[in-house]
Amino acid sequence: MTRYVIRRLLQAIPLLLFISMVLFVLMRNIGDPLATMGGRRVTRSSDRERLTRQLGLDKPLYVQYFYWLIGNDWTKMDLDGDGVAETPGRMRGVLRGDFGTSLVNRGKPVLEVIWERLPNTLLLMITSEVVVILCALVVGVYSALRQYSLTDQIVTTISFFGYSLPIFFIALLSIYIFAVNFKRWGLPYLPAVGMFDPQVGKTPSQVILHMVLPVFSLSFIYLAAYSRYIRSTMLEVLSQDYIRTAKSKGLPRRTIIFLHALKNAALPIVTVVGLDLPFLLAGAVVTERIFAWPGMGRLFLDHVSRADTPVVMGILMLISIAVIVFQLITDIMYAWLDPRIRYD
Amino acid sequence: MVGVSRSVDDLLTPPLTLRQLMWLRFRRHKMALFGVAMLILLVIYSFGGAFFFSEAYANTTNTKMRLQPPMAGHPFGTDTVGRDILARTIYGGQISLIIGLTAALVETIIGVLVGALAGYYGGLLDSVLMRVTEAMLSVPQLFLLIVMAKFFGGQIPDLTVMGRTFSGSVIVIISIIGVTSWMYLARIVRAEFLSLKENEFVLAARAIGTPRWQIIFQHILPNSIAPIIVSATLGVAGAIGTEAYISFLGMGVRPPTATWGNMLDGAYNYIETAPWLWIFPGMLIVLTVLSINFVGDGLRDALDPRSRAT
Amino acid sequence: MKRTWLYTLLAAMIVSALLLTACGGPQPPATQAPAEEPVEEPAEEPAAESAARKVATFIWTQEFDTLNPYYTNMWFSAITQQLWNAWAWDYDDQNAPHPVLVAEMPSEDNGGISPDGSVITMKLRDDIVWSDGTPITSEDFKFTYEMVVDPNNAVASTYPLDLLVSLETPDERTVVMTFEEPFASWQATLWHGLMPAHIMRPVFEAEGTIDGAAWNLKPTVGCGPFVLTDWESGSYARFVANENYWLGKPKIDEIFMRFVPDDASQVAALKTGEGDLGTFIAYSDIPTLEAEGVNMITVFSGYNEGWYFYLDPEKGHPALQDARVRQALALGFDRFSLNEDLLLGLTEPAATYWDNTPWVDPSIEPWPYDPERAKALLDEAGWIDTNGDGVRDKDGVELVLTYGTTTREIRQDTQAVAQQQLSEIGVKIELFNYASDIFFSSYGEGGPAATGANDMFEYSTVPNFPDGDTSEWLCREIPSDESPDGINWPAYCDEELDALFQLQVTQVDFEERQQTFYQITRKIFEEALWVGLWQDPDIFAIGPRLKNVKLSGATPFFNIQEWDLTE
């Protein structure tokens, strides 16, 4: 198993290089960082020409990629457009831990840009993921045990409402119900946006209060997906022979469900969770946007929409690494859940 | 203890084929039948409704009549430029149903194939396919969609289906959704295959000389059907929503053609002030997805002989 | 037993993330002053007194990219500058300039402008200081100029400082700027912000560039009525009253800027009182906000929504080469009922690109809705429906035009209405929508508007408001493979128009220049080179607590020190 892990990690190196190359090319095709530079006015042509040069966007794509990868501090750049390269480059390259600086927040190191957002996103996303998994376990197991009961049908319908409607819907509706209208009706209401109230300050209780609506929206949306997988695989497993055997052996019901059935039903669930975990880092684009949560999703969207290659590449590489790591962990989990699965 | 103490009547069930048995089990499943009926009704609604309202009517604007709540003449109300929402849900339904169902199908086919091959054969093939999957996963769908929007934006030729020209190519949308969303299913199917292929019945089939494709598709695949059905069901909802986003990026169904997804998007600023803008398309999407889920449930039960449903 | 570690781990992760996020930022309002902040405001107020502080919350739907005024084009960054970094002069709600850093506006009368218009001399006020107490001198102006034109600094725009031949500082209070040619737009374009030489110069000397200067992103030393204390990316920026502001200490203690990217949540936050000011409000939200007691103020900042046509003589649609066809399109679309119904009567149809500026010929009235005249013009131009398919054609070419714009809701609605109305005069319209960053991409990047991917485009851009100058119609700005950065996207070149544009840039005399612009606006209007749809004002929502609010189009928060909060 150790060898398998090492092999997978070594395979990850060419894979990451390949992914980074593809992403870099795609990134340069995603938009024009200098189109309006976030303004409402098209960038003047002379400023465009100058900035293209100063930001190194005039170089051929493969040169830009190599500078991104290995840096350009070993060569000189022509910043004033006189055809003579006189200014030494300042990038050290990803391989030396320098993800460059943002084009949007000009001069701000990418890692700093990302690091500012990562804790916020993890707070929101891990909480939601835990809530989703716990709720989905309860709902999924319950509706598997009580298949086709009224409760099962009602829970199914509600969870599909969450899944079928766009995320913004649930988010905005919850704002209108629990913030706007609760206030209107004189009820205790929840805050709609941000992480805290400036009058009170960023205290843990404020942050928790501001997390209620986004966590609720995110959980509601993903509840259907998770609980459906749990329900269906539980149904599958519950009807299998060893469960019957376990029952006939007189094991207590709870032990049967949790020890036997759930462990054996876990493959699809572990798969889905393992696939979702890396994207916890990426945040929730729409939810963060609507609730004005300062997370990675918004960061990604803001910087993608302005074609900020360094920052977007930083985020994407972070996700890629997380994907690879979590897929590996998932594969290891498989072998733990079903010892017959071997990789060597 | 299980099968031994059956009554004589029970044992005398007339011989049935596997298919007949499945149908029998499916039929006993009331919610599944309801789902089938509902889907048929939705198809009739979307395609039959076209006989009552012309497409031109669905796109007729009347700014004096904008944002009218449901009323006589406009039973579902009107939208922001005064178009009739009933007619738009009918025409939107055609595209949304086609896209939702076929994109989920494409996604399922790719996901099952990749997952099955990787899981069954293992080794090098597994490594290659899973690295490809990881690479695909590493690129967020949103990002891929934006890139494709840039490439395809405004260049997709029209498509005429059943005498109706769909602005923007439905086929392109379907392929894009299918190609960018199969990875979860592939991983799920692979995991199931990794586990199921170690069962002795697979060895038994090999001892018989059963060809590999039959082992993969007839022996192992039916045993991993449960998560596949869930994934396909969820895929329909996903595809309908993604279509709206693709259209929003300017790559998909071109305005003023309606789809349920873009009608919902258009209701964004009117969630509270004009709820009829989203209630009707929203309900239709929920109904579609729910019906498919019930059908899927029924199918799963019908395919699982051990199920306690009957 | 096995599972407990998992729960423990998860709980630990959540708790640590919570602590990280909660403790990552400061615990306001007891703002602990950062180290580099020398003089500071009521920083260590006990929490009990915080209720007495007047905190106004602004909601920004876009977060500024940087706060250095020379490194950004963003409107949100520009309007935020009014809070913390003074312009040399402001514009009031009548768009009249009034001095801030300068003692008086330069003019020919006071010797501030040389008779030929190429030398401008500014006299600075005596009492101007940075928020840390350091006096603002001509040295700061000179330093700012040098930084902007230095090739090592990737500023957003060098305009108009790149037009300067020299900038002299004969003494601490005088700045003399010499231009190569008379520069007509100086008032609207010069000195939108100042960099503190005493903070930035050491950075430049150490690093060779100020691109990475900490001040760009955290300018805790400024020269406006407020001063920044912290900015947390994605979340908020906090400004507190500047004790040293020479035009008077603001009545509000603190402005808390919250970044809420979503329009609908902005509206919700305004309704719940989580925000006292918001902007970029969709027209459809105005009635519901007003119903909640929110004050809506519209100010014109020069934006006019309109149709651009792709007029390239070879690549463009042949019909659009004919002014009569363009006029017919203008006549065939009812922009009056569009304004009345979709824009709720909150704005007016636009006649020209320069509506609401002094530069538009006041005799121009917007094109009326007259489908009959439109049909007659099309007939006259030879576009007749010969094959009976409902679409006019000529020489085998169908009058089918593609119409592209961004995905903004009101634009999509306009498209739908226009498509229907133009089909009634026999013009078939096909609609395209693009994400705005793609839509506005340059020719080199394959942007649809720049490359003429469609026949007509709808968007709004702005001259240098309140100035009227633009280079959008200059022949040399036509984008091509050789000059992919050009911004003359209609690809329209007319020698007469080009000459008029070249002329107005150098006309320092207001009246003369106005006459040139009258000629320009009339020509563009009559030939329907640009067809106005509606005047697109900036819409501000002002919560019921805010008092004394006045807004200006060019510098919205010109009197923010006088704003007040009531409970």
Next chain:
Amino acid sequence: MNTYDGINLTATAAADTAPPLVEIQNLVKHFPITRGILIQRQVGAVQAVDGVSFTITQGETLGLVGESGCGKTTAGRTILGLYPATAGVVRIDGQDLMTAKGADMLAIRRKAQMIFQDPFASLNPRWTVNAIISEPLRVHKLFQSEQERSERVRDLLELVGLSPRLANRFPHEFSGGQRQRIGIARALASDPEFIVCDEPISALDVSIQAQVVNLLEDLQDQLGLTYLFIAHDLSMVRHICDRVAVMYLGKLVELAQKDELYENPLHPYTQALLSAVPLPDPAAARRQRRIILEGDVPSPSNPPPGCRFHTRCPRTGDRCAESEPVWRDAGGEHFVACHSV
């Protein structure tokens, strides 16, 4: 002539003139152990089966016994080509299984079938009994119509003692013994001559075991089948087998007619195994001296040198650790590989 360890293999063939139905020579199955991360190289092997040779004549039952993990299941599966053999020859009815491909392989598969150990895992839970039993018929295209196949399935069900009416039921509706009968019916469907019975009764209740074994015997009589009967239970093996081979750590240690083996075990390992078998006769049971083997079975990836059994052998000598004992006929077709015999 293929020799292994200097033994003339033809000597092992049954004395009669008829060629054996199954001929195993020198069968080796190693599962490679690889090391290296990008470039894999083999550094060792799990020597699951290491040079096993025997023959089975038409209508005979050969028992293959040994502790679990000794490689007997691997041997059974390798003989049927379910695992690719590392080396050796497997000939079934004269056809070489190692080189057979395509149609030839299919023909062998038809003749050689397998009954599995776990009646729960060896039947596809999604398939009806009819589908399961008719699978070989479909694969080998034995009948043209579905109707004929169904009839054949019903005949087979009757043959294994199940009601034909159960054809449309699913495996989970049956008990373990019934399922094993279904498994047997499936194995019989293609009219095989040779069946590998891989511990067919070890997963069953004791009361059922005898029924299944009796069924197998009856079927052998009726259909003239040849069995390779893999088991770890020596008592049942004595009941059903004609000859018995004992396997230890991938190698055969003894092979003889069953009575000869049971009455006169030569190899210390066989003796140890037999000493653990409960005897029905109380007197004999009293006489029986239980031989308890010390230690664990060594790892097949690193088997001891010389005689593989020497680490646990009560009679081990100096030679045992150095040279491998020769597989020889101790007289009367009683083969053994032991230095001390």
